[in-house]
Amino acid sequence: MGQFTSSDMSEEGCYSRIAEKVSSITGVQLGDKQRALVRSRLAKRMRELGGLNVQQYYSFLQKNESSELSALISLLTTHHTFFFREFAHFEFLQTQLPALVKAVKAAGRREISIWSAACSHGQEVYSLAMFLRHHLQRIDPSMGFKVYGSDVDENSVKISSNGVYPWDDVKKIPALYLSDNFARGTGDISNYAKVKKHLKQHVEFFPANLVNLAGATKGKKFDVVFCRNVFIYFTHEQIAKITKELTAQLYPHGHLIVGLSETLTELQEGLKHLGRSIYGFEAAQPKASPAQAPAARPAASASAAEVMKAAPLDRSLIQDSGPVKVVCIDDSPTVLALLKRMLSADYGFEVIATAKNGLEAAEVLKTHKPDVVTLDIHMPEQNGVEYLKNNYNSNHPPVVVVSSVSREDSELALKTLQYGATDYIEKPALENLGQRSEEIRTKLNLVARMSQVDLSEVRKLETSFARSPIISNTEQKLRVVTCGINDLKRLKSLVQQFRAPQPPTIIAFESPGQILGSLAEQLEKETGKKVSELQDLGEILSNRVYLTSSDRLGELKGLKNVEFTSMLVLGDMSKVHIDHLRRWPSLHLVIEDLGRGFSKTYDELWSIAQLQVPATSFSYESDKVLSEHTVGGRAA
Secondary structure: OHHHOOOOOOHHHHHHHHHHHHHHHHOOOOOHHHHHHHHHHHHHHHHHOOOOOHHHHHHHHHHOHHHHHHHHHHHHHOOOOOOOOOOHHHHHHHHHHHHHHHHHHHOOOOEEEEEEEOOOOOHHHHHHHHHHHHHHHHHOOOOEEEEEEEEOOHHHHHHHHHOEEEHHHHOOOOHHHHOOOEEEOOHHHOOEEEEOHHHHOOEEEEEOEOOEOOOOOOOOOEEEEEOOOOHHHOOHHHHHHHHHHHHOOEEEEEEEEOOOOOOOOOOOOOEEEEEOOEEEEHHHOOOOOHHHOOOOOOOOOOOHHHHHHHOOOOOOOOOOOOOEEEEEEOOOHHHHHHHHHHOOHHHOEEEEEEEOOHHHHHHHHHHOOOOEEEEOOOOOOOOHHHHHHHHOOOOOOOEEEEEOOOOOEOOOHHHHHHOOOOEEEEOOOHHHHHHHHHHHHHHHHHHHHOOOOOOHHHHHHHHHOOEOOOOOOHHHEEEEEEEOHHHHHHHHHHHHOOOOOOOOEEEEEOOOOOOHHHHHHHHHHHHOOOEEEOOOHHHOOOOOEEEEEHHHHHHHOOOOOOOEEEEEEOOOOOHHHHHHHHOOOOEEEEEEOOOOOOOHHHHHHHHHOOEEEOHHHHHHHHHHHHHHOOEOOEOO
16 A cells, blocks of 8 residues: 555645545535545545555545546535425425416426436435426326436436435335335345336436536526535535526526525526525516515525524415324323424424323324324334224324334334325434434325325335344343333233244343242233243243343343343333443343433433333334344344
């Protein structure tokens, strides 16, 4: 590697030269504010090349510029995006579609034309194609459409044209639009979904540099241009030049749409600000009533967080029939509080009631008439699957499942869809739930407003990814549950949910006294599992449940042949036992969601736990992590 060393330049100097090289070609600003991004993205590339340092990489770039520059541009200019991002723009487009169809026909054209500039890996393009395909079939089936996507990175253009995406990304698409547009991949891409030909025929991708658009679109005109969430990388002068060139390619009735966190401060003559981040020509501006007047425009320097705080969802140009009324069903007080916060009036929602299990929900819905219901799966008394099986019918409000259960789970998730749920959202860890707020709001909004649609193709796609978690190498794994004697009822429910094959499960009671033997007999009789009092630590077996005192936790953490432990904590735990957990090798800790501030020791547990969930989710979360964990380099 020595031949690549650039001894006459500092590390910082190398980063600056590399950033300047990319900026000079793409116009993307990679100055001091973006230095952390440059460093983090280059680190991955340098590892791929054998662990180069930045001086070595700079020398490598100089000697291999013709082949490496493309990879470097891809690395430093690709921005993060996802399907149906910033759905408010799609809502706006839906209100404009009838008028747009009329304008296109009046011009003698038979096809709506939309351009997604800076399309990254193509999710925005395919989102628009799915959206137009669905709505135009209902407005005017004779109207065609074409969505064009461009990006400065030629590798992104290839990825977009290929139309293959991880299933984890595709399953976040609202069911209404997912429809029959994707198929599961095979072989090496079996964990991916690919866009079907009938949708691909409506899209086209090409390379284009926003700071040098001359000839890029070959004289095409567009009804709508999307250029979202990229202006942060350009100077004010560049933004003015880019927007002038983009709007020059709009039809007179057209719209330019930028990111919700972006505002254009220098508008060419005739271009008007119609609503947050939506622009159109003055003659085509729809007249808004005083109640619908556009909100005050934020300063161009406002951050995304400031803009969203000022007006979380700008509905100034969107028809409003009142807030979407929601009933939330979940046994976690923390989750219910978070859902209420993200489904507030600011976002066009109103949570009119909550319930903590299926039985309570059935009573709530006798007196409340929501537009849509959110439903958890793991709940006491009656879980989400049982609730739907017993209560869902054609008169029931539409249901969106919000659960930590993987959407591919054939025993639980797919059954909720089979029994009537319209859509599904995978609930992440509590501290990350807010990251799914846009997906939650988008899916609830659509489900509440959608008329009866055929989701059979969506169900086929979901079923093609179906799986059940299987725990292998059980002799090298361990499950430990800590609890008190008064948790016996919940413990029984937990043990009943264990699905073979299972690693040894040790239940450690706080101060059990002399009753472990009788407790073991009772649990075995009531659960049908093999349960016994723990004696010799050297003779624990898979698919067995053992009872012991929590005073033995120190011994358990040193068991031979155990490479990984899933621990579940019901309730609280003493300080001395928490100290054992801190020193436990390869431990995945899940604690019961009692809410921060429950006790000093509980807050300490919270700080070291991987997950905080209701006890009803313990078995699933434990099975999931045990099935996913690798032992000796092999997938479990």
